Amino acid sequence: MMLPRFQNIKSPLNWLSVMTDLLMLGLTVFDLAWLMFDALYNTNMVKKIVDPILPFYESIHEDFYFYDGIIVSIFIVEFSVRWLIAIQQKVYAKWFFYPFIHWYDVLGCFPTSSFRILRLFRIIGLTYRLHRWQVIDLNNYALFTTLTYYYNIAIEEISDRVVIKVLSQTKSEINRGQPLNEAILSQVLQPRQKEIAELIGQTLQEGIRAKYPQYQKLLEKYVVKTVENTVINNPEVQQIKRIPIVGAQIQETLNTATSQIVFGVVDQLITDLSAADNQPMITLVTESILEVFLQPQANKSTELTNELILEVIDLIVKRVKVKQWKAL
Structure with missing residues (x-):
């Protein structure tokens, strides 16, 4: 069971941030569970089971978008407050970076079925934020360690491809006769x-x-x-x-x-x-x-320097291609 550890929270402002995260986490989980339940309620089989137990839910179902709009309004207010705090604390270089970085929060506020699923990312983001606050420790859970492992693999593969691409372009410049070695010298x-x-x-x-x-x-x-x-x-x-x-x-x-x-x-x-x-x-x-x-340098010396640079690049590329995660 994921038990909070509030003893790590010292500042009143941090307390407020953590309590807000917990509240929004609970609200988001409730919202997604409700979305799933309401979608199942559209089927005749589930409707026949639910109506005798919750006879009032049919009227709630008819006004579902109204109630969902209330939750979305809370999401928008919370997002706006966090944006203002980020601007005040200069978290990002530009004031308008925040919505682009938290794009899933923006799209998740749209009351359409295709965007509502993005609210799942809110749960992931809020949970990880609580992990950074040390309120919970995700390292104790196999799912988190597994996801972290494959995330590191993905990052290594992407970074390796970027490095190899850059080095390959460098080799192409040298082979085309562009004075890279002279630029290095000067x-x-x-x-x-x-x-x-x-x-x-x-x-x-x-x-x-x-x-x-x-x-x-x-x-x-x-x-x-x-x-x-x-x-x-x-x-x-x-x-x-x-x-x-x-x-x-x-x-x-x-x-x-x-x-x-x-x-x-x-x-x-x-x-x-x-x-x-x-x-x-x-x-x-x-x-x-x-x-x-x-x-x-003279022509022969330049050719030698280019050959040395190319050999060094080949050696680096060979090393980069080694999959470090396979050795773990």
């Missing part, structure tokens, strides 16, 4: 060139500080081995090696000293790159590289 990347350079520089320095200590010994071994091979194969060093007695020792000393000097220079350079004091210099160098990279 309107997106170039205005943020300084911020991008700072981000790249900070990321580079953080990466060096985090990873270089792990690979410092490995780099030292590589430098030592490379210098050793270079020194050994150097013709002048080979002539020094031929000096009797001290030639080999001189070569080894020269090899060690050269390795230490080269590695010291490389190690100091990498350490300086990660120093916070050198961040402006790193940013300046990165910004200079970006400035060259973001200049209008």
